[in-house]
Amino acid sequence: MKIGPSSSVDLKRYSAHPDDLEVLYGLPKQVLFCKKCNMSNQQPMSSNEYAHSNQSRKVTMQFDDAGVCHACNFNNLKESGEIDWDDREKELIELCNQYRKTDGSYDCIVGGSGGKDSAMQSHLLKYKYGMNPLTVTWSPHLYTDIGWKNFQQWLHVGGFDNFLYTPNGKTHRLLTRNATINLLHPFQPFILGQKTFVAKMAAQFNIPLIFYGEMPGEYGEQISHKTSSYAGKDQNAESEGFALDYVSKMDFRDIYLGGKQMGAYLDEGVPKVDLMSYLPLDPEILHKKGIDFKYLGYYKKWVPQEAYYYAVEHTGFEANPVRTEGTYSKYNSLDDKVDGFFYYTRWIKFGVGRAMMDSAQEIRNHHITREEGLALINRYEGEYPARYETEFLDYINMTRDEFFETCDKFRSPHLWEVVDGEWRLRHSPN
Numbered sequence: 426m427k428i429g430p431s432s433s434v435d436l437k438r439y440s441a442h443p444d445d446l447e448v449l450y451g452l453p454k455q456v457l458f459c460k461k462c463n464m465s466n467q468q469p470m471s472s473n474e475y476a477h478s479n480q481s482r483k484v485t486m487q488f489d490d491a492g493v494c495h496a497c498n499f500n501n502l503k504e505s506g507e508i509d510w511d512d513r514e515k516e517l518i519e520l521c522n523q524y525r526k527t528d529g530s531y532d533c534i535v536g537g538s539g540g541k542d543s544a545m546q547s548h549l550l551k552y553k554y555g556m557n558p559l560t561v562t563w564s565p566h567l568y569t570d571i572g573w574k575n576f577q578q579w580l581h582v583g584g585f586d587n588f589l590y591t592p593n594g595k596t597h598r599l600l601t602r603n604a605t606i607n608l609l610h611p612f613q614p615f616i617l618g619q620k621t622f623v624a625k626m627a628a629q630f631n632i633p634l635i636f637y638g639e640m641p642g643e644y645g646e647q648i649s650h651k652t653s654s655y656a657g658k659d660q661n662a663e664s665e666g667f668a669l670d671y672v673s674k675m676d677f678r679d680i681y682l683g684g685k686q687m688g689a690y691l692d693e694g695v696p697k698v699d700l701m702s703y704l705p706l707d708p709e710i711l712h713k714k715g716i717d718f719k720y721l722g723y724y725k726k727w728v729p730q731e732a733y734y735y736a737v738e739h740t741g742f743e744a745n746p747v748r749t750e751g752t753y754s755k756y757n758s759l760d761d762k763v764d765g766f767f768y769y770t771r772w773i774k775f776g777v778g779r780a781m782m783d784s785a786q787e788i789r790n791h792h793i794t795r796e797e798g799l800a801l802i803n804r805y806e807g808e809y810p811a812r813y814e815t816e817f818l819d820y821i822n823m824t825r826d827e828f829f830e831t832c833d834k835f836r837s838p839h840l841w842e843v844v845d846g847e848w849r850l851r852h853s854p855n
């Protein structure tokens with residue numbers, strides 16, 4: 426599908442001398458691609474989303490002097506012998522022994538959708554390590570058929586108790602629309618809700634241990650491979666996006682949701698109760714209840730493709746019968762009709778799309794070569810997610826033209842140019 430600039434675009438910004446091109450979001454001016462996995466140095470790292478406005482600046486993936494990204498270097502550590510995986514499993518068994526309950530109550534909690542990662546995580550904990558997990562799910566915006574099926578299979582074939590939480594749909598649509606207009610980030614409200622929901626449920630049911638999946642270093646966050654936990658109340662997080670204490674220093678009205686301040690929503694008549702699902706739990710409550718956070722990926726070597734095979738075998742997980750648009754894979758983030766637009770909008774803002782992310786991960790885990798990754802990027806990167814376009818645009822109450830015009834406001838001139846009336850990225854890995 427050929428996509429050209431909207432009539433409101435100032436084309437001069439995109440045809441300036443290379444030295445004078447504007448750079449948005451504080452991205453690195455010079456575009457580099459990892460020598461090993463093809464990942465771009467424009468890839469942003471997690472930040473405090475409650476302070477995320479249209480003025481925010483990004484911290485991006487670090488590259489070493491040899492031109493290799495931090496995610497590659499982190500993944501190398503997993504296999505360099507520096508981590509003794511047998512020792513790590515012993516640590517996990519000790520942790521489980523410390524927390525396991527036999528009185529019929531839950532001793533740990535796993536958040537997820539029934540996708541391959543949450544399925545493997547919960548199944549290992551319950552059926553290999555004898556824990557008693559509660560699983561909890563923050564609902565997708567719009568379930569896909571395959572997503573709903575895998576969610577049900579997880580519980581019925583895998584065998585788990587689960588709470589599914591669906592936030593007020595009217596509010597969620599409003600926040601998603603605002604997040605698209607203000608940040609070109611239609612997934613932000615989902616991410617905020619999902620991130621905080623697990624901790625709230627742990628506090629609600631007095632469950633002392635929260636398990637997350639892979640370690641954030643896997644995808645390039647600056648977090649040591651020796652870190653098994655989220656930063657607690659009294660620690661500084663190694664990476665801004667992985668702190669617990671997000672908002673206690675902020676005035677309630679100043680907190681941003683969808684790039685707009687809470688105070689503005691309240692003034693427009695959105696009830697406070699409808700916004701609370703998106704705010705984090707007071708870290709003091711977690712501290713008082715002694716709730717601990719662990720990455721299962723710290724204890725078990727995390728390979729996404731193995732999680733897929735595990736989930737197929739143990740929880741009845743099924744890959745999508747059709748290829749996911751924008752990439753070649755059939756088993757990653759399948760459950761939400763908005764997923765495709767999350768990846769598409771990242772590609773617009775940072776020049777990092779879904780094929781690049783999927784292939785980089787598979788190169789790091791030795792499933793494909795760097796050259797195969799390049800071919801996949803050439804073929805699929807930036808493909809428009811047309812399959813669920815109608816539902817997505819209806820959800821955010823926009824026409825296609827309005828959506829494309831919004832996208833154009835977020836194209837950084839140092840990344841994009843117009844060639845023969847069509848948007849093209851200036852740089853691609855080769």
Ligand SMILES: [Zn+2]
Binds near residue numbers: 459462463493494
């Ligand atoms: Zn890399």
